[in-house]
Amino acid sequence: MVTDKEGYVHLIQYLTENLGLFEAPEGKGLADETVMELFEEQLSAQIIMVCGQNPELSFAQRNMVIREIDAIVYDLEEILAHVGNKKATPEQTHFIADFSGLIKNLFDQEIVKLTA
Template sequence: MVTDKDGYIHLIQYLTEHLGLFEAPEHTSIGDETVMELFEEQLAAQIIMVCGQNPSLSFAQRNMVIREVDAIVYDLEEILANVAKQNATPEQTLFITEFSGLIKNLFDQEIAKMQASE
């Protein structure tokens, strides 16, 4: 659905280009949430919005969205393995929020294409 699209590949490249943000020695965290917890929380919130904005999605389509999010989280765990358990800094939190919104945009685009072809 989205993980096999060019837009997703570009987002992963965008993340890897900004890995320095996650590997910086400065660890001024703003809360108790780790980098991965924040990614998971933000992605979950975005996907809830996607499903809420598209009530006509079938059960199978919603399951496809959830499987895709699982694949995205797996990719993020692989890419961020060294820093996943560190508490998130304000800069990382901002990046994670932006990145999660971009993931939502990918889903929005794919769902619109799906619905247009029905």
């Protein structure tokens, strides 16, 4: 649905190009959540929004969306393995929110195709 599309590959490349942001030393202004907790929280919120905006999705289609999110989280865990458990900085928090919004955009595009 999403993870096999070119847009997703570009987003993963975008993340890897910005890995330096996640290599930053821990310092002041850290969030209460870790990097992975923030990714999971933001992605969950985005997918709840996707499903809420598309009540016509069948149970099977909603399950497909959830399986895709699980695959995305798995990819993120692999990419961010060495920093996923560190507390997030404000810059990382902003990046995660933006990245999650881009993931939602991919789902929005694919759902339009599903429901057309």
